[in-house]
Amino acid sequence: MHTLKEILYAKSVAVVGASASPKKTGYTILKNILDGGFEGEVYPINPKEKSILGKTCYADVADIPGDADLLVICIPAARVPAVLLSAAHKGTKGAVIISGGFSEIGNEELDRELREAAKESGIRVIGPNCQGINFTLRNLCATWPLVQEKGEIGIVAQSGTIGAEMELLSQNDGLGISCFAALGNKADISDVDFINFFAQEEHTKVIALNMEGIREPSAFLEAVTAASKKKPVVILKPGRTAQGAKAVASHTSSIAGNDRLFSVFCRKYGILRADDITEFYDFCKISACLKAPAGKRLLVVTSSGGSGILAVDTAEKFGFTFGALTAALKEKLTELLPAQCVLSNPLDLTGDADAARFETVLSTLADREDAQEYDAVLAIFGDPIPGAADVIERMRNRLSLPIVVSYLGGGSVQKQEVVKMGGLRIPVFPTPERAITALGALTERKLHKKEVEK
């Protein structure tokens, strides 16, 4: 049986149902594969066209001159099984079936036909009724929108929209992803295959999983607990409430299951459970960027006093503490900083602080034993402060503590600095509350693991 790895590393791709009309999915996907810079062969399949987007068109998969390792299919559902059979002698390992119209609308017969065709042809299936895959490490964007930024987040989603939003957020922040897959009806390849693949894929540092139900509980639990030992797993599983579970049943015929039990399970195995899309992304971001702090002693360095207090308020929920600066450190900083700075924790550098003032504090801390008083640093840049990314980059190499950042109130300077931080894999959040919530989740996972390993 072909593996997911073979499919993702396809050397040739045929887009079945490629279209010359920019409004059609079959056009968008072909264009994204080409614009994304896929280096293998790309074959549009459409009996009515000679060529699309400069590529020779073929009437049928069987007509392609070479092999077609991967099919991406966007034609009416009824014709999909026949396509799989026609590709039997083309070395095809997998098919991503975008087409909808199978079991999700009650067409169980067609579903059965599809499974049989897959079995007979030996082709593994992603979908049907899905939004495709994007394996950035190979520039293979067989989905929409086009996202090319390479990163360390591996996303497998039941909902194409939620997955796409994760891709777009990562791209906007300069963070990128390693892979995205929308699974749709999961006729064959499931979360379990992707979890296992991501667990051993070296570029992927965090596994992001959006799922509505668990089809094969024991295989799922085995895969996810094994993966969670190797790297952080973040799960967004809607259907938490009674009304939500009902909506799940109507959406993908999945059973949301006992939600409290699922939460207990996540806690037990150090899986980060996100309550909403914002947490889903934030937990992935911090996991991709930061080594978890060893404890909960936090130092806040801020140019915005008000934002520092919001961080402290949020931190209480996670049990973070804010130890006072030592007398010796205070004395040293009194020499180095302007009089209006408040030498407390949060350390308020006040509104006229530039990046150099942050560097003064962090380098002083790095040069002294005082750094041992804390497990992590939260740096809050409030205002347009150029050079913030460079300071954090220099200081995280000197300071032995994880640094998490919040940047707000900075307009266009902020936008540039945030993208720069994304590229440097510095975890930066648009509010102090989100920074603390993400840090809290990461820290609790680490402390839990330590506890379990005892």
Place this chain on the structure above:
Amino acid sequence: MHTLKEILYAKSVAVVGASASPKKTGYTILKNILDGGFEGEVYPINPKEKSILGKTCYADVADIPGDADLLVICIPAARVPAVLLSAAHKGTKGAVIISGGFSEIGNEELDRELREAAKESGIRVIGPNCQGINFTLRNLCATWPLVQEKGEIGIVAQSGTIGAEMELLSQNDGLGISCFAALGNKADISDVDFINFFAQEEHTKVIALNMEGIREPSAFLEAVTAASKKKPVVILKPGRTAQGAKAVASHTSSIAGNDRLFSVFCRKYGILRADDITEFYDFCKISACLKAPAGKRLLVVTSSGGSGILAVDTAEKFGFTFGALTAALKEKLTELLPAQCVLSNPLDLTGDADAARFETVLSTLADREDAQEYDAVLAIFGDPIPGAADVIERMRNRLSLPIVVSYLGGGSVQKQEVVKMGGLRIPVFPTPERAITALGALTERKLHKKEVEK
């Protein structure tokens, strides 16, 4: 005594400490007033320069040829009281004092001097130690960053950064603000003055208040309860936790006070209390855009099934219900929509839905009595769906229900549509959870008011 209104409607502004160096606050503020398009006279005051940014420079406020209704002061603190006295015969009504170095660093003596100078000169003071004001309705941006978008949100903030972030978020979304003021140490003009001003200012539809402590409780309570009867008031008040309250004391010497009592007070008077910056902005956005629903019966129309479920999950907290479609409506929609649509609530138009499909549903609803089955509609656009703003604009005029929107997974198309919706004052949120949370807060305020008025 001069009123806040006289100050904000100043016809002439002198920037005391205007600078020719782009790194200085005195440069930024002068530039923002000029670039912002202020139509009155603008006078840079700096004894060392002949002109700055093309404007003739004066050595002292007393040297200005005409009046100076408003001073914006960014010179060292010690020299500020003398400036107020020197302006005594210039018709000056108010001074925005950006300079820090007063009571916030323990310099109580200078604070007293400032208050005496203000009293003697009859000049009202905003600040000191503040980030200035931005009265967009008069193009008066005496602060940073430059934000020009006019809107219905009136912001008064203790923290300049939090206020500036609110301005930037509003600008990015095409929503804009009516006014922003950062109050700093509040030597004279306080939250109370701004609350009273916003309550009667006709363009302002929602009052956004960020505060750390309450200096004059009875005046504050009177102002805020009176304002809340006229328009929504949203409050972000950090220092909610024990550690946060300690940080408040160190930041602005304010007393955070009994937080639970404050929450009870907010609930009693229908004040929307935000827990974090995200809610602060979201609650203001929905209040500026939407008439509150009359009840909690919600219809979700979505192109993303997974996102619809997240909305339902979040809605449970607020007691929203999702009544089934009537048989007659289902029958009608079956005729009009493609087979893969799920005619339930959430109504899943599925991933290939375009704006026209949303219009089909909303206009069918508008033409029938079924609209009476619901109190509000949540439309979720997942994917790049052009024309979404136009459809909502047309349908909200035909449908008698408030419509709240979430748009996600839409990349560059989404960005355009979101700004367009902002301009049309359609409340649009980047996740379904945030849309529901904002709608929940607005609805609960309305139902509470109804309850009280009984």
